[in-house]
Amino acid sequence: MSFARSFRLSGTGAPQLATLAVILFANWLVFPEFFDLRMQDGRLFGSLIDVLNRGAPVAILAIGMTLVIATKGVDLSVGAIMAICGAVAATMASDGYSLPVILIAALAVGLVCGLWNGLLVAVLDIQPIIATLILMVTGRGIAQLITEGQIVTFTHQGLIAIAGSSFLGLPMPVVIAVVLGVAAAALVRLTALGLLVESIGVNRTASTYAGVDSRSVLITAYVVSGLCAAVAGIIAASDIRGADANNAGLWLELDAILAVVVGGTSLFGGRFSILLSLVGAMVIQAMNTGILLSGYPPELNLIVKAVVIVVILVVQSPVAGRLTTFFRRR
Amino acid sequence: MTDDRSTAHAATSGAPAGPGDHRSGADDAPLLEIRGLSKSFPGVRALDGVDFRLHAGEVHALLGENGAGKSTLIKVLTGVHARDGGEIRLGGVPIDAADTADAQRLGIGTVYQEVNLLPNLSVADNLYLGREPTRFGLRSARRTAAMARELLAGYGLSIDVTANLGDYSVAVQQIVAIARAVDLSGKVLVLDEPTASLDAGEVQTLFGIVRRLTARGIGVVFVTHFLDQVFALCDRATVLRNGRLVGERRIAELGRLELVTMMLGRELEAAQLHRRRGEGPKGEAFLAFEGFGRHAYVNPFDLEIRPSEVTGVAGLLGSGRTETAKLLFGIKEADAGSATADGAPLRLASPRAAVAAGFAFCPEDRKTEGIVGDLSVRENIMLALQARRGWLNPLSRGESKALADRFIKALDIRTPDAEKPIRLLSGGNQQKALLARWLATEPRFLILDEPTRGIDVGAHAEIIRLIERLCDEGLALLVISSEIDEIVAYSDRVLVLRDRAHVGMIEGADVTVDRIVGAIAAEGPATAAGVPA
Amino acid sequence: MSTRKLLLGAVFSCALSFAGAAAAADMTIGFSQIGSESGWRAAETSVSKIEAEKRGIDLKIADAQQKQENQIKAIRSFIAQGVDAIFVAPVVATGWDDVLGEAKDAEIPVVLLDRTIDTKDDSLYLTAVTSDTVHEGAVAGEWLAKEVAGKDCNVVELQGTVGSSPAINRKKGFDEAIASHSNIKLIRSQTGDFTRTKGKEVMESFIKAEGGGKNICAVYAHNDDMQIGAIQAIKEAGLKPGTDILMVSIDAVPDIFKAMADGEANATVELTPNMAGPAFDAVAAFKADGTVPPKWIQTESKLYLPDTAQAEYEARKDLGY
């Protein structure tokens, strides 16, 4: 089985990679030192590293979100799950638990959250947008209960190392995102999970009639999403050495959805590519970092972002594809 | 304009079918003339310089094997696809419809092969979408509903027009699509396999309506695989093969065999079309259903399934045929009775459980319950097998490729390669791929709901031969069909349904068209021997 | 949790120096709180309870979960219960006239906490206790001007959420304070959305954009949380916050005191969560002898420096920020 299949859909993922290249080029225009790298305390240091490092949580969310969207669903609760898992990790860290215990607990909580979403969607047949909205709204409340309304800070060296250490000069979150992305892509493509997910996303009725265990597959997708959110939540907490129940992961579900869409997976479900979603996440973060480096007044942030995204989506849309062939024909 | 159209319809639909000689127009200048039409898709020349002429007042059959290019011709004509080359003239004027709505404005109403209405809108809204009747300039839901009711009454259909279209069966949806298209066709009506899911009575109603339209000078393009219907309704036929024009003939001058030969490019033994299959040895029953049923769905029934046996299922639309199939396959769970396999109790709680027990089911509604449109032919073929193996035990790419190629060859599925998305295949070829999906699981018990729908004569014969071969190898079959001829051709016994109840089982030598029709029509339960005296 | 609460009460009553008016005893006051959307808000709620307890006031708190309709409901029910006074932290500025009119008719004084409302009729409320966010910015700016004492200084600013009134006002106050000091230049200003994560991310980009941080002399953050994020970013870039770069921010949350005690921050301006205390006193005085308080009671914008940081941190660490 060829691993290249992950890249198969939009041909080679060329539009996504081209988009990323264009954005990086634009960043270089507004900030000529954009590609400069140096070593700092054994860690690579530079704007490019910032893009990777800051984009890591969204990239990790996008892994799970890709699977969920491929089933024709959406998971709005990932931001809230980040907050919950970050809160669990931070509270346990400040109470002095060992790192493995903290990680297992936080991941377990993410798993339970994903399972909850999955059950609502797969068993109770609630529309995904509504089902996950429940946790999106209540999740932060739950996180606040855990943190007792405070920003829980910690000095737990083990947990701090999750976001603060580096491997081969790369920040650990980047390493985690890449490892998870490759592992997830391998999981779905080396097993039949990817096919079944796509099949359900395209036509759930027909898939069920073909004997596909749609429920288990759906639940799996939401559980993976919950686990990814847990990892992102741990990284976010580790990064600021604290858990902010109100703001951790706030609106990141939207960035994750956008990353998946930019990565070429349709919101109508079906064909997906996890690795291209990672590229999508990098596109978004490269744009964010570029805006910060540009020195434009912050009032323009959202406008610039919106314009860039509209351009990306229009350029990648099927209509644009048809238009280009149309003009070539004339 | 909206109101004109609907009043015009009201005036004509009530008019009696004139006996006038509407076939005389055939030698005049054509109403619709297509010249040198070409259309290619990646890997296929779907149309290659095709000519087609439709005269006012005629019914013109467009025939050909699955994948010959019939639907493509219609889609290019009505602007769904842009053409690569060629010319289309309507009433002598070159036209170039941009989309279906544009074609409608030009006077071409179309029923596409795949019903493309909106299941989440009401029946009435579907009928009048984009041309709602207005009252004092406002849309009037009440008037829309009243007009819809009246329109459908002309088709012998009295249903709640305010309910969602999706709540009705494929047959009703098809009638609604036809009614809309007929209502919209000012000059030309195009019907792409409109009768595929209709029963005999509904087909007759449709024919009556078509004849009334031709009497008014409207030209009708009629695509079908039912040769009987071609001879009953059509004046001329144009035959396509592999995207090329084979020829145009007057039906009156055409024999059945000649027509089939034109379509297939080879001869097909007449005997192969409907040959009563020979009696083979049947084994012991390995499946038994006792008092099996579901409240308000299908009344409890007893059924035994033996290897190598074909059980035909006959009954009118809505008699519970598809419901029986869905119950047996675990799509709806039975709330009464029991099922046993090889003497052991069997719980059919889901299709998955049924598949695990060696069941297979080709549903009637190909588009929504059968194909997984965006996935490739290969993936569609491997799906059921893969689902049964579980996601942790994947078929390797090589295995699935070999599997798909084997069935593409065995069933003669027309596709440039196994990686083409299945939705881009012609309707009949999609049907064959679905059959392949189930044959790949090597089932013991195969349920086919309208298996030959949309399948060309050649493939039809092949599929029936395939069914026979599978039976000889020990497969048990349950086949639902509206084609009683067909049921008679391959069934060892025929289960007759009426009003969601199993009313009789006709066996052995009693399996004849007359017996079956009699049992369907009879009042009260039929006896085991067949029709009551 | 309960031990924490006990501790919290104990520490706080020691820490707060001014004693409440005893006359307030036996009053019942209803407080329609917005919700608990931020740590500061949670602290405001707990401090209100502590202050009420100190004065023997029966304080009923209704959490509106960010919804005006819930606040209006809560106020109506307070009126029906015949409380002695009503405190409101209004979630929005408009739409209060009717319900406050009802309170006025019932002769129940209303005190606005922390935020004000838009109304033509300012007799609808007794007084408003709020901080002056413009002044907070100014205090920070003045501190910086004094600290650099005429030397050239390039400042980067971490703004609050774009368009929010604290962000606008804190920027305005700071800009005004440094306007007369030509040696102080604001070279970059971006929003950090009042959060640690964003503060850190924005600071990282400032450092890259300003020669690895060498051009930056001071960071002014609209809240401490962003500043804490910025401190981490500066450390990860190999610089020393508080020494290489001056750090001044607003809010006075416990963690910034810790940073100051560690020498990583230089100053913070307090936005006190104790809005209820002055309000209780105003109501008590009004009830006792009809003393009408000023329409606007401004809480103090106190500047804290590292010298008291350790003590302040100890006093506040369990306050619930």
Ligand SMILES: Nc1ncnc2c1ncn2[C@@H]1O[C@H](COP(=O)(O)OP(=O)(O)OP(=O)(O)O)[C@@H](O)[C@H]1O
């Ligand atoms: N949108 C499309 N993209 C690619 N190929 C297509 C598309 N539509 C049709 N084809 C191909 O064009 C050929 C002709 O298809 P068409 O649907 O016209 O056949 P048909 O004569 O209507 O067959 P059937 O009797 O099975 O309905 C087929 O090989 C089909 O796979």
Ligand SMILES: [Mg+2]
């Ligand atoms: Mg067709």
